[in-house]
Amino acid sequence: DGGITQSPKYLFRKEGQNVTLSCEQNLNHDAMYWYRQDPGQGLRLIYYSQIVNDFQKGDIAEGYSVSREKKESFPLTVTSAQKNPTAFYLCASSGLAGGVNRYEQFFGPGTRLTVL
Amino acid sequence: GIQVEQSPPDLILQEGANSTLRCNFSDSVNNLQWFHQNPWGQLINLFYIPSGTKQNGRLSATTVATERYSLLYISSSQTTDSGVYFCAVRGYGQNFVFGPGTRLSVLP
Numbered sequence: 001d002g003g004i005t006q007s008p009k010y011l012f013r014k015e016g017q018n019v020t021l022s023c024e025q026n027l028n029h030d031a032m033y034w035y036r037q038d039p040g041q042g043l044r045l046i047y048y049s050q051i052v053n054d055f056q057k058g059d060i061a062e063g064y065s066v067s068r069e070k071k072e073s074f075p076l077t078v079t080s081a082q083k084n085p086t087a088f089y090l091c092a093s094s095g096l097a098g099g100v101n102r103y104e105q106f107f108g109p110g111t112r113l114t115v116l
Numbered sequence: 117g118i119q120v121e122q123s124p125p126d127l128i129l130q131e132g133a134n135s136t137l138r139c140n141f142s143d144s145v146n147n148l149q150w151f152h153q154n155p156w157g158q159l160i161n162l163f164y165i166p167s168g169t170k171q172n173g174r175l176s177a178t179t180v181a182t183e184r185y186s187l188l189y190i191s192s193s194q195t196t197d198s199g200v201y202f203c204a205v206r207g208y209g210q211n212f213v214f215g216p217g218t219r220l221s222v223l224p
Binding site: 033035037041042044103104105106107109112 | 159202
């Protein structure tokens with residue numbers, strides 16, 4: 001099945017610990033994105049990557065880091081510098097280069113992170 | 117950056133009723149998507165509609181880019197339509213910006 005997978009589904013972290021959220025896609029999409037969603041609110045962009053080995057900060061990148069070593073993988077690390085990390089994290093991917101809907105985003109099921 | 121507003125913020129319907137959700141945006145966009153977020157948090161693509169009108173079963177959407185709004189129509193609503201509906205827009209050379217959502221509850 002083609003799609004986007006995220007793991008784990010639920011994650012609990014103690015204060016001061018770094019954690020890494022996994023995102024994998026087999027849609028052959030060029031671009032991948034990480035969003036954060038707080039209760040009752042919309043999504044905010046953390047980081048995005050349009051090609052392998054390149055990524056850019058979104059609107060709320062402080063306290064987060066990413067890597068893009070493979071086209072299909074875009075892991076997100078929530079560092080201890082992130083002051084309020086408890087949230088729902090969603091990964092998305094979009095577009096084949098030159099495609100008609102190259103910016104249409106598709107989302108994974110999300111990871112719920114709770115800091116204890 | 118682009119500002120996105122959605123109305124109404126909350127909507128309660130009886131099963132079988134029709135509804136219209138609205139998305140207003142503050143600047144020119146070249147991409148627009150509608151999503152349904154189910155109770156488990158999954159975002160489901162409804163429409164990719166930077167302009168024009170599209171229909172998919174009981175749902176349809178219209179975007180009037182020159183007037184900076186999009187409408188999502190839900191006809192003969194079902195309890196499974198409950199959840200949050202998001203509009204996301206993308207300006208030229210920018211990333212997608214999400215609206216705050218419309219929370220829909222369909223009662224049996």
